[in-house]
Structure formats: C-alpha cells, structure tokens
Amino acid sequence: MKLQLALNVTDLDASVDYYQRLFGVVVSKRKSGYANFDIAKPALKLVLFERETVEDRLNHLGVEVFSDDEVNAAAQSQQAAGLDVVLQPQDQCCYAKQNKAISYAPDGTMWEWYVKLDDLESFDSPTPATAPTMCC
Numbered sequence: 001m002k003l004q005l006a007l008n009v010t011d012l013d014a015s016v017d018y019y020q021r022l023f024g025v026v027v028s029k030r031k032s033g034y035a036n037f038d039i040a041k042p043a044l045k046l047v048l049f050e051r052e053t054v055e056d057r058l059n060h061l062g063v064e065v066f067s068d069d070e071v072n073a074a075a076q077s078q079q080a081a082g083l084d085v086v087l088q089p090q091d092q093c094c095y096a097k098q099n100k101a102i103s104y105a106p107d108g109t110m111w112e113w114y115v116k117l118d119d120l121e122s123f124d125s126p127t128p129a130t131a132p133t134m135c136c
Contacts, residue, residue: 001070002038004045004062004112012050019046031095034123047094060110067115068099074113075101090117093124 009015016027016035023046028038037046045064065071071087078085078101088100091114100114 001066002043002045002064004047004064004114006047006049006059006062007057008051008054008059009048009057010051010054012048015048015050019048029095029119031123034095036094058109060112062112062114065113065115071099071101071113071115078103092120095120095123 007015012033012035016030019037020026023037023039023044025037025039027035029036033050035048037044039046045062047059049059063074065074075085075087083103085101085103088098088102091098091100096116097118097120098114098116100112102110102112104110
C-alpha cells in the first residue's frame with residue numbers, strides 16, 4: 001500500500017526537477033501537463049497536474065493498492081463506516097486503466113483507493129482528451 005498525493009502546479013518542469021531532487025528519484029511517467037513519481041521511501045505515489053493558475057494546490061488524495069481485493073475491502077470498510085463510496089471499475093484516467101473506490105471528505109477532497117491495471121497513451125481514454133480537474 002502506498003499513499004498518493006496529487007498536486008496542482010503551475011510550472012511542471014520546475015516541479016519535476018524539484019521533486020526529483022527532493023526524493024532522489026526520477027519521474028516515473030511524464031506526459032503533457034502530467035507527471036508522476038513512484039517513490040519507495042517514503043512509500044508515496046506523487047502526481048503533478050500542470051494548471052495555468054492554481055487556487056488549490058491539492059488536487060486529490062489516494063491510496064494505491066496492488067489488488068482488486070484491496071480496492072473492494074476498502075470500499076466495504078468505508079461503506080460499513082457510513083461513507084458514500086463509488087466503485088469505478090476499468091476507469092481510464094491519468095494515463096492508466098484502474099479499478100477504484102472513491103469517496104469525498106466533507107470539504108470536498110476526493111480520496112481514491114485504486115489498483116493500476118494497465119498504462120494508457122492518453123490521459124483519460126484511448127483517444128486524446130482534455131484532462132479533468134480531479135483524477136488519478
């Protein structure tokens with residue numbers, strides 16, 4: 001299991017350079033307006049979304065897990081705790097196909113538990129499209 005932190009940034013090149021040096025790693029995936037890092041220590045999936053202007057630095061939070069069973073267990077646990085959870089199987093987002101369980105904190109912060117199934121060439125579908133505000 002790995003915590004995911006998705007941030008909005010105004011200068012993707014400078015941000016990639018900063019986080020590579022901060023964590024001593026190279027970017028894992030780099031696309032137009034998007035970058036992610038798979039950091040072992042600390043166990044972190046860091047995702048950057050380039051935006052023209054940034055009012056909110058935080059895009060969303062997530063927990064990357066490594067099986068559908070873990071996604072389903074997270075969804076069941078959240079439902080048992082009285083949270084509204086939406087399952088999104090085969091979701092195509094952030095240059096990847098993923099199975100997800102999504103819920104929202106009272107302030108609107110999106111939390112997703114997800115397992116990556118495959119890499120994609122475009123952000124959110126097999127054909128190029130504009131990146132949505134919240135997704136990963």
